[in-house]
Amino acid sequence: MDAKRRDFLKVLTGAGIAALLGPGEKVLADVATLPGYPNQFGVLVDTTVCIGCRRCEWACKEWNKLPNQKSLKEYEKDRSVFDRIRRTHADTYTVVNRFPNPRDARKPIYVKKQCMHCYEPGCASSCFVKAFTKQPVGAVTYDASLCVGCRYCMAACPFDIPAYQYYDPFTPEVTKCTFCFDRITKEGGVPACVEICPVETMTFGRRSDLIELAHKKIRDNPGKYVNHVYGEREVGGTSWLYLSAVPFHLIGFRTDLGTVPIPTFGKPFLSLVAPVFIAIPALCMGFYSFKKRRDRLAEKEIQSVLESKEGKR
């Protein structure tokens, strides 16, 4: 636990005590809507800036040593990949997709796609061996040494990000963007894709600052952006944030995800486990002893009837 987190917990405890002592309802409400790790990093992607050079794809493969790497030139030259919408795969943590621009047909919109690094990740809550961790710096990391390969995380991800090495017969792994965890935990480190971007589509920084920046950009450029920062509230908030000039559903984002974190959907059921194990055995034993008692009484009755008959004879 780092010092900041400890401080934060101190504040939390203080808030709890304040709530107990008196008119602290407001403080308590803040605690109930705890917005995840403080000071976590994020990336703000401005889709109006991206030129679709795909250098970020190259840099990602380069840094993560992914298979099927090609030269940077080939990435920039090959425009045919934009003919269809792509998603992440086992050898690709990030892809750039092209969407037609309804405001200006000559300027298509390019959108980079990778793990959103949710505040409360669906993948982490789905994993039955805790292979996923939401790190205090914001990254959602995956530990292949624990993974059994059930692929529930892939089904539970609302953004369809995790992919699987289906063609590895013995040691397949789930693959996804790491937020360059090994880079951003070092002082001054930024993700490889952010570093290489020639037009500064992406801004890396504290997520809270990025939210402010995003809203400032929207305010300062009236008419340029739709008034929405994708990822600010989606599924409870994500570390990666997007700005767009057109409604988000036109550039490949799902806008029907809601603001409830995915793990929340499973919680009510999980809280049933203890009550079932307390109530059901009690009920069963009760049932069983009533049954036994009923049988015993019936037997007694039969016996007494028989005895009285015998007595009469």
Added chain:
Amino acid sequence: MNASTASAQMRSHWVQEKLFLGMTFRDYIRSNYTPFNGVVLCILIVGIPVIIYRLIYGLGPSTNLSDNNPWGIWIGFDMLCGVALAAGGFVIGTAVHLMGMKDYGFLFRPAVLTGFLGYLFAIIALTFDLGRYYRIPYPMVVSWGVNSVLFLVAWHVALYLTCQFVEWCPAIWEWLHMKKLRSIFMKATLGATIFGVCLSMLHQSALGSIFLLMPEKLHPLWYSEYIPLWFFMSAIVGGLVMTIIESMASHKIFEHQIKSHDPERLDRVTLGLGKATAVGLFAYFFMKVVGIAHGNSWRYLDTGYGYWYLVEVIGFVLIPALGMTYAVQNKLVSMVRGWAIVTALGIILNRLNHSIIAFNWHLPWEDRYVPHWMEVVLTVTVITIGILTFRWIMNRMPILYDHPDFEPEQH
């Protein structure tokens, strides 16, 4: 020298009695030349190499799974349907041991055996689906992901398998003439049954709750906070109808084993099970309607998926419920059996809808999942091996009849 020959003879006698059904090895082999076994052999000749292929070459070449469709029929059919239809052991166990319905007692052992094998082979099929199948004990011993519904499923299925094994064990000890072990396990039956009720309630509903994390992928007609309840209720119904079907089949196939075969008793009990099924189906139908009302998903009914939903809920829940009621009221036993089969098909349809057909409904058709032929063959092979195991046990152990050397089980 002499003593060792005698013991060797004893051993060969034991093998002959216990394994070859009292026949010599040659007679035993010859007795297996049947058309049924011919079909089984054909399945295994294709199926075993497919299993080996899957293990050597991995999931990629042997399945149609993809990054968008991480789960196929090995989860949707083998696991979800297998476990739901194997609920018979828990349903009959509750009725016989806890509620004291003694006249259903003779169904207990076959139901527990079916349940045990159902779970066992569902897990075996699941093993082939896991990318790293050799890590299957990890959620138990290496790392606990207690926030996951799947963690609950893994633990409960494993524990419940043990429970059912305990419930079934007396039959093994009778077969092997081990009186002491038998009496110990007989005493454990009640405890195992109660523990089994808790475990079944939770993991049957948990198998549905897996889908609670996918509100954006499962069609709203199938996604609901009520999924756990739907899965649990339909599993009870599944257990009941599978007991009807299984008792019909095994009393026909293994009739020669039962000295005091009383078809009327079976008919009477079948009617009772049919009645329970009808009640269960009406309750399940009601829950389905409440789920739609709760999610206010009515408007989806007038779409393609809506019609498909109505086929499932009207055609395979409401109509069987009405049909079953009619059959029970008029004491039409074979009709009860017919509706039981329809109901079982309905539960299979429901599980496939949840896991495959209504799953990823937002994706275009070309990105949707259709099973690879090897997935189907592997499924058929695993089921075939399951049936062979069932037959092997039925032919040897006192499942349908009381062992002459032992006191019959007290319920």
